[in-house]
Amino acid sequence: MQKDYYIQSLMDEVYDEYDVLLDDRIKNIKKARETNPNITNREITEQFGEAYTRNDVLKRFSPKLQAAVTLGHLYNQVANGGFYQWDDNGFSENKHILLDIAMIGNNLGIMYFDKLSKIFELVNKIPEYERNMVFYEDVCPECDGFGVDDEGDECGCCAGTGVVEYEDFKDNNEMRARMWDKLDTMYEMLNSNDELLLLFDEFLSRYDEWKDNENVQHWLT
Numbered sequence: 001m002q003k004d005y006y007i008q009s010l011m012d013e014v015y016d017e018y019d020v021l022l023d024d025r026i027k028n029i030k031k032a033r034e035t036n037p038n039i040t041n042r043e044i045t046e047q048f049g050e051a052y053t054r055n056d057v058l059k060r061f062s063p064k065l066q067a068a069v070t071l072g073h074l075y076n077q078v079a080n081g082g083f084y085q086w087d088d089n090g091f092s093e094n095k096h097i098l099l100d101i102a103m104i105g106n107n108l109g110i111m112y113f114d115k116l117s118k119i120f121e122l123v124n125k126i127p128e129y130e131r132n133m134v135f136y137e138d139v140c141p142e143c144d145g146f147g148v149d150d151e152g153d154e155c156g157c158c159a160g161t162g163v164v165e166y167e168d169f170k171d172n173n174e175m176r177a178r179m180w181d182k183l184d185t186m187y188e189m190l191n192s193n194d195e196l197l198l199l200f201d202e203f204l205s206r207y208d209e210w211k212d213n214e215n216v217q218h219w220l221t
């Protein structure tokens with residue numbers, strides 16, 4: 001993303017602040033360690049709180065800046081490795097914000113936000129990663145399903161049933177990857193010439209038109 005996009009300047013604003021917070025915490029911890037070299041990690045957490053994640057910091061900002069960072073991450077991640085990468089790198093943590101963005105953008109009548117709404121709705125419908133134990137049966141490999149061994153005795157492997165049961169773990173990642181790929185295709189149709197960045201800029205520069213709108217109040221609280 002080039003520097004002269006409005007969305008980039010808003011993202012920079014957030015990250016400059018993030019760096020200040022992070023620097024302050026590191027400085028304070030360093031000072032505490034100098035004063036008391038035996039200070040434990042638990043004491044540090046008690047005194048200075050948990051380490052900030054970028055998302056913790058993001059929550060301190062206005063909805064407009066949250067929208068800018070959420071859209072900016074989406075844009076950059078999808079450009080690099082598609083929605084799958086965006087999710088895999090943890091950015092889908094803020095997928096609920098996309099629904100508000102879609103709603104506001106749609107109300108503002110910005111081009112493509114009707115189609116983006118569909119994409120953002122689907123993003124929010126893709127199931128979380130799951131890994132479950134599954135059971136399946138197969139013909140017994142010892143007796144080839146006959147239930148008896150060469151001497152005519154009951155097969156010890158399947159207890160004479162001819163069938164053995166296996167258990168294994170299966171996850172839903174393949175299904176999820178397929179859904180993410182579909183979203184890539186939809187998204188690429190809207191962004192074949194990088195037009196989305198300009199539309200995101202329009203959305204963000206007009207964002208305040210909707211600051212007092214009842215429909216978006218829930219986001220501001």
Ligand SMILES: [Zn+2]
Nearest residue numbers: 140143155158
């Ligand atoms: Zn058997």
